[in-house]
Amino acid sequence: MLFRRTMVAVGAAALVTIPGAAAQAASVTDARLTAVGGALTAGASAARWASAGGVRGAVVGLRTSMDGPRDSFGGAPAVVRTEPSAALPAGSPLRAESPAVLRAGSPATLRADSTAVVRAAPSPQDEAFLRAANEINLAGVAHGRIAWAKTGNAEVKRIAGRLMVDHIRLNAKVSEAARKLKIRLGFTPNAAQQALAERYQAAPAGSFDALYLSTQLELHQQAKRIADAQIAEGRDASLKRVAADSAPVLAGHQALLTEATN
Numbered sequence: 001m002l003f004r005r006t007m008v009a010v011g012a013a014a015l016v017t018i019p020g021a022a023a024q025a026a027s028v029t030d031a032r033l034t035a036v037g038g039a040l041t042a043g044a045s046a047a048r049w050a051s052a053g054g055v056r057g058a059v060v061g062l063r064t065s066m067d068g069p070r071d072s073f074g075g076a077p078a079v080v081r082t083e084p085s086a087a088l089p090a091g092s093p094l095r096a097e098s099p100a101v102l103r104a105g106s107p108a109t110l111r112a113d114s115t116a117v118v119r120a121a122p123s124p125q126d127e128a129f130l131r132a133a134n135e136i137n138l139a140g141v142a143h144g145r146i147a148w149a150k151t152g153n154a155e156v157k158r159i160a161g162r163l164m165v166d167h168i169r170l171n172a173k174v175s176e177a178a179r180k181l182k183i184r185l186g187f188t189p190n191a192a193q194q195a196l197a198e199r200y201q202a203a204p205a206g207s208f209d210a211l212y213l214s215t216q217l218e219l220h221q222q223a224k225r226i227a228d229a230q231i232a233e234g235r236d237a238s239l240k241r242v243a244a245d246s247a248p249v250l251a252g253h254q255a256l257l258t259e260a261t262n
Helices: 044-054 124-150 154-180 191-202 205-233 237-261
Strands: 013-019 026-032 059-063 077-083 096-098 110-112
Touching (some): 124 154, 124 191, 124 205, 154 205, 205 237
Parallel strands (some): 096 110
Antiparallel strands (some): 026 077
């Protein structure tokens, strides 16, 4: 009769469904329900917490097993089943393993298997670099196409081809960096660069090569200054790497254009 009066049968396997943490079961092997004088002396805090409304529908049911000896009060270990939902409240006696990212204020008894990475917002310098580099790269490609089609000089054609290829590659890195930072970039060169393209189109064939080489040298000197400023003053490490990668390419363009101009 004493056994029947207890809240939980001897040898019970308690099934507790807890919203939160993970979809897999975690066995609590050390907690056993021990009935002494009709009271639970171990593991009862978890059941009382759940039944007191600590979680929605926490206690699904208690199953009893009568297979063990009636004069023994050793029970089966409590089994905790978890479902994805809110995290366990602070002070919970149950420990859950979860791959979910901990929210602010989550209890120390929850251990997360993943680490949240907080990234600082890009600085005004970072954004200015991305936009300027994008425009210069687009201009380098657009101007190179005009030169490739218009020049009759094999050396100028070779330079135009190299500039186009290099600026396409450089802008791929700029665009990828902007995408990761969720910064929208334009699809055309700026107004001054578009006006220069119109000058190329209108230039007579005899004066085109000199105009193209001299103005491209100025454009690439500007591009190198922009990259150097980002390396020195930029905040975002990924953009500083983009600038550092582009600097030697732009320096090579300057050397190429300087030699051709002379």
